[in-house]
Amino acid sequence: MSESLPAATVRTQVTVPLRFSDGYATTARLFTFDGLVDGREHLAFALGDVTGAGERAARVPLVRPHSECLTGDVFGSQRCDCGPQLREAVQRIADVGGYLLYLRQEGRGIGLYAKLDAYALQDAGLDTYEANVALGHDEDERDYTVAAQMLAALGVGPIAVLSNNPEKTEQLGRLGVRVTEQVPTGVFLSPANADYLAAKASRAARAADLPFVR
Numbered sequence: 001m002s003e004s005l006p007a008a009t010v011r012t013q014v015t016v017p018l019r020f021s022d023g024y025a026t027t028a029r030l031f032t033f034d035g036l037v038d039g040r041e042h043l044a045f046a047l048g049d050v051t052g053a054g055e056r057a058a059r060v061p062l063v064r065p066h067s068e069c070l071t072g073d074v075f076g077s078q079r080c081d082c083g084p085q086l087r088e089a090v091q092r093i094a095d096v097g098g099y100l101l102y103l104r105q106e107g108r109g110i111g112l113y114a115k116l117d118a119y120a121l122q123d124a125g126l127d128t129y130e131a132n133v134a135l136g137h138d139e140d141e142r143d144y145t146v147a148a149q150m151l152a153a154l155g156v157g158p159i160a161v162l163s164n165n166p167e168k169t170e171q172l173g174r175l176g177v178r179v180t181e182q183v184p185t186g187v188f189l190s191p192a193n194a195d196y197l198a199a200k201a202s203r204a205a206r207a208a209d210l211p212f213v214r
Contacts (some may be wrong), residue, residue: 005175008035008149018045020087021076026094033153036146040104044150047090048097060180062098064089064162065147065172067105070112079119081187088186089162099156101147108132109141144168148175 011032019025029046036042050061066089072082089100107115110132118131129139151159160181161169169182 005145005149005152006035006037008033008146008153010034010153018090020090022087024087024091026090028090028100031150031154033150035153036149038143038146040146042104042146042150043102044154045090045093045100045102046098046154047094047100050097050099059096060158060160061156062093062096062162062183063101063151063156063159064093064099065101065103065144065168067103067108067142070106071115085185092162098159098162099151099154101150103142103144103147105142108139109143110135110137140167142167144171145175148172148177151177 011034013029013031015027016030017025017027026047031044031046033042033044066086067082069077069080069082069086071077072080073086076083086100093100106112107118110118114132114135114137117135118128121131121134122128126134132139132141158178158180159172160183161172161179162183162185163169164184166182169179173179
């Protein structure tokens with residue numbers, strides 16, 4: 001049974017050219033919103049052909065709900081895989097048409113300072129989930145209600161979700177979003193994030209994050 005959502009509306013839309021450090025460039029239509037339940041400044045990036053015209057007439061849009069990661073997305077931190085996942089998502093969505101939902105819920109929803117506190121605990125031996133709990137938080141406090149509101153405000157129907165995290169698909173389904181498919185993301189393994197990815201794979205039922213974890 002889906003949950004009833006307060007209505008959100010599109011506030012502003014503007015076209016923005018995007019360019020990544022590796023030279024990849026595309027153009028996005030950015031949307032801001034009024035009425036989002038948490039009052040934060042979340043963004044939707046429309047990429048590629050989102051009209052469903054021509055060859056895409058029978059396809060649903062590809063949607064990536066991406067939680068903000070200042071350290072990874074902006075500064076290229078190697079402690080996580082957020083930056084490479086964001087870069088991958090933009091190109092894959094632009095190729096087929098869809099939306100990147102940039103959600104302002106840093107550190108699995110605990111905030112930037114708390115995320116850095118969690119990093120310090122990870123340096124002392126805890127994994128990423130244990131560190132959040134040690135700080136008095138849930139393992140993962142992200143909520144995708146605003147993502148469902150944004151999709152409704154944009155008039156988006158069924159979607160394919162670009163993610164390795166089944167919780168995103170499950171939450172969106174409970175919120176009334178019809179998800180036709182969960183499309184896995186790539187694996188962006190480095191010596192600095194191996195433990196982080198292993199924790200995600202073993203603790204969050206995301207086998208696709210790290211193929212060699214059993």
